[in-house]
Amino acid sequence: MSVHFHLSVAIQGIGLSRSTPENTQGVSMSEFLVLGAGIVGISTALELQSRGHSVVVVDRTSPGLETSYGNAGVIQGEAAEPYLLPRNLPTLVRMALGMTNDLSWSSAGILANASALWKYYRFSETRRHREISQTYAQLTSSATADHASWITAAQADDLITRDGFSCVYKDARAFDAAAQEMDRLCTTYKLKARLLTGTEYAGEEPALTGEFAGAIHWHDSWTCSDPGRLTQLYADLFVTRGGEIRTGDASSLKPNGSGWSVDTIEGVTEASSVVIALGPWAPQTLKRFGYKIPMVLKRGYHGHFNAPVKLQRPILDVANGVVASSMVKGLRITTGVALVPQNEPANPSQLIRGAKGLAQIMELGDRVEEPQWYGTRPFMPDMLPVVGKAPKHSGMWFNFGHGHHGLTLGPTTARLLADAIEAQTDTLPVQSKLDPQRLF
Template sequence: MAEILVIGAGMVGVSTALALQERGHAVTLADRRAPGQETSHGNAGVIQAEAAEPYPMPRAPLDLLRHALGQRNDVTWSLSGIASMAPALWRYWRASAPDRHARVGAVYARLTSRATDDHAPLIAASGSENLVARQGIALVFRNAAKFDQECRNAAHLAGAYGVRSRVYSGSEWRREEPALQSDPAGAIHFPDSWSVSDPGALTLAYAALFEQRGGRIVIADAETLKRTASGWSIEGPEGVISGAAAVLCLGPWTGVALRRFGLRIPMVLKRGYHAHYDAPLTFRRPFLDTDNGVVLASMRAGLRMTTGAALVPPDTPANPAQLARGERGVSDLVTLGPRITGSEWFGTRPCLPGMLPMVGAVPGQSGLWVNFGHGHQGFTLGPTTAALLAEAMDGAGDALHAALAPAAQV
């Protein structure tokens, strides 16, 4: 049994601490804030079993032109953001070529296919069943041509990975979701995904479970992480905390932390926003409004709208234009109600250009490990990559571990 420091207390870090604890290790979980206060709080709250393939960069010239001209709301950008991420975006472009994306999807699907199974025991043990609904997720379309295209993609996901889905006409879907105020062109329902009415609360519940099982949670800054003669240490509130190994689970800040130890990781940092609305009606399940690039989900705090990606530098001031545009765009389908004062939030998704999370030992740094780079799926894949990392730290290894290892991706 080793003492291990896990740095970062989002869904990925909390899950990592639990997985290592379950294998008999003594674990200290450290973060500058309480668990679940960053992106694990602000996401759409979906455990996406249907997301068998990661999101590629658009490559069709017309799609790129529409994004460049600001005609799409799912991805926005600034010149400074594009410039600062240019090397990572170039690698992302290359990795999104159809043949490369297919190879990545074959690995990625092995993760998402087990996501709900890996969450299930933690949901039960943490007493969080009241937060979880098993009604799936839907894609809703106004554009008939896009609907037909995505129906073909749903058939591809079913054939390649066994992802179940059902196609609905607009009127059929409105009967499924009577809170809609008009008929869309159609909808695709993926029934095997789960949704969470308060994703931050679920992360906190997992953290409480970790403490109940004997784990320690401390407030500490990752900048104080240091190598020692016997391993690694971090400055806690009551002094130095030492461990034989350390795991960085800092999401978008992991790349910054790794620079201190000689490793540069190109990243595509996708900012996302959310707000809550006092909607008069609730929905049975979350859905992506494909025309407006926003996910709508009924949560404990109200109807949450979560945006797509804004490619901007991390220190850029908040600009919730995607929320405002989404509000206007969904008004024909949904009665949002007033935006709840103070509910606006933004955070950053940690995306690696190769589209796979990085899970394993940091090259050239004995005892230093990472679990990050989940892009849009950190909430979904936290327990899954945590289990894989814990296996690797205990000496296991197979083709999946090798594909996710930092040595294979840097």
């Protein structure tokens, strides 16, 4: 996200509990230090806490203010197959020429991501993608169930709608192709979906007023009207249950005796083990420890609009490469991928182009005035999150690289990481596919 709060401001939003013991030097000790308070870090903290461990979370800002704040809010239970990099020449040429709005790029962005992109291209080969999807489907199929108990305990039910989401097709040929693909996905992964013509779907979705060929309504997903708030409510639950959230910079992480320590405004925070849950910033921090993490940094933008009629459920407008979701702040339009260097200033042209296209099928209303938000999907070239023990350091664990589906998979990979930490063998087959060792 473009907004970085000063530490002094950030701390005001953080509830502190006093469960972590302090020694005589005022140094706080606990079993686990979780670095990163996005949906992944907070879910990890909650899961470890629920298994009886003492946990401190450290972030430079308040929970859920970065990538986990600005996403499209879909808990994508239907996303059995991760997004591959198209390998056929016509599609690549269309992307290179900017003929599709799914992707924008700059030469500096391609250069910055070159090595990870090359790996991504190779993992996108059909046979490899099928193998990866077998693992991915196991993750996404339990995503809503893994969120369910936290949603109830965090009293976040008001934010959640359990009615799936839809893909809307303007063009008849694209719709026919998608219908066939829907059959394949439903059969292979036992997903539930229904096919509707444009007229049928518009009949049940009053917000859609323009003409389009058809829609697919995927039933297995849930949606959240404020993903940043959901992360904050999970964080509040963690604190209510005795957890602690501190403000500090992960760059101060260092080995300390048999454990780890990090500097925070509240003092030095020590723990026997550390979990790196820093999303798109994980490679930066881990570089200091000798890990070269090949991550594709997929930027995305959002903007809010005062649409006069709310969407019942989010839609992916396939022709224009944007997702539209009715959220607490208005109609949120989120974009596809911009391959640009991580620190490049915002360029909302993809958002503007997507909104213009979407306006052909629904009334958007005026844009809400706000600073331009953008975030970075932390995407691994083999499309799988990195969950498990750090290969070269004792007491260091990884949980990052959730790409397009961190909101979806936060609680799921938290459960798998806790299983790995506790050497639980029930989930070993899937744990082994996510193991960080595969990267090196």
